[in-house]
Amino acid sequence: MEKQTASLHLVSAFLAMEPTDCVLSHARSLGGGSVTVDVQRFVWDHCISKAIGKCHAPYLKHFLKKLILEIEANRDDVLDELYELYTEFMTSLKDENAVKGNVRALKYISFIFPDDASCKDAMVRKLVVPLHCSLNMLEGDTGCSIWPASLFLSEFILSFPDMFSGKTCFEVGSGVGLVGICLSHVKASKVILSDGDLSTLSNMKLNLKMNQLSTSDDEPESSQCPDSFEPAQIGGIRTEIDIVSSHQVKCLHLPWECASEIELQGSEPDIILGADVIYDPLCLPHLVHLLSILVDKSKSSQFPRAGCDSAIGNSHDYSNRCNSQDVEAARDRAGNASPTKHPIAYISSVIRNANTFDRFLALVDKANLTVADLTGTFQPASLLPYMQSYDRSSIRLFRLSSK
Secondary structure, three states: OHHHHHHHHHHHHHHOOOOHHHHHHHHHHHOOOOOOHHHHHHHHHHHHHHHOOOOOHHHHHHHHHHHHHHHHHOOOOOOHHHHHHHHHHHHHOOOOOOOOOOOEEEEEEEEEOOOOOOOHHHHOOEEEEEEEEEOOHHHOOHHHOOOHHHHHHHHHHHHOHHHOOOOEEEEEOOOOOHHHHHHHHOOOOEEEEEEOOHHHHHHHHHHHHHOOOEEOOOOOOOOOOOOOOOHHHHHHOOOEOOOOOOOEEEEEEOOHHHOOOOOOOOOOOOEEEEEOOOOOOOOHHHHHHHHHHHHOHHHHOOOOOOOOHHHOOOOOOOOOOOOHHHHHHHHHHHHHOOOOOOOEEEEEEEOOOHHHHHHHHHHHHHOOEEEEEOOOOOOOOOOOOOOOOOOHHHEEEEEEEEO
């Protein structure tokens, strides 16, 4: 069983394009401390050979280089296939410089359910989500990157599917669409995704189609991307991309500064979600105005329009954390919400700047919304155990509701 888990983690890390050192550490674990010939054969059969022509070539070249150097450093034999492919890359890919421009690649995010998982997906073992993502978020392509808070919110949804099943869910700043795909997987009755960047929105729709989801302006899609792996191929372990192909997702071009009750009329979400949306002080008034409309339409008109100086208050006292009763109340409200009641928002975020977060809290208070920190008492299951680059400890989960 340990060997099967190690092989599953190795393949999952490779398909997610984790840093090569991370993938190599999983290869060592599979080999009992070193990359043996048997491990090399496994890597070739289940990772590299299936990735040729489909995986981002510079990543594959770099991985091969590190893999060969590791094996040679241990004075072990290297498979001929590894040498031959690396030689081909040396000829065809001469530029060793960092990725430039808005280069995107196909990654596979694999959610691995524990054997004792209480959710119905325990027998599936692994949910694989293919996503076109940016490889260089420094080039202004941040909306097409996979952010840690998005991974956390996706784990949250998959860990507590009953909270979202049968509900209308609205995500602000949807990026690559990962959260929306997970919402569809747990059978949310309606999924509305939004983003203010047209390029990001276009990429999001592409990702939805790859995951067999149709958008409101498309015909239903059931075919997979021609460059994608077959689910049964991945690591020799049966997996599923278990999305109902007839399920439709609505995608909105929604710049936060343009949000209005008229534009959002008809959405009426039960649950609002957002991942890593608390980052830019200049955008916070627009974000909170949008949240105030979605969480409580009857009070949204009392919130000062974004850009008004009066909307910015002093630092908010945020010393209190929720207790277990508060968590249960959050679960109950999320589970019992309907379009005629006040919705609830769940926001996952990495707090990179305390002043920015304090400003967000002040704006939320002005909007007559309450914030509860669910981080310490409402942890999702660890469904990405192979992803060493993903640090859950830095992410906090908040619940917003009307006062």
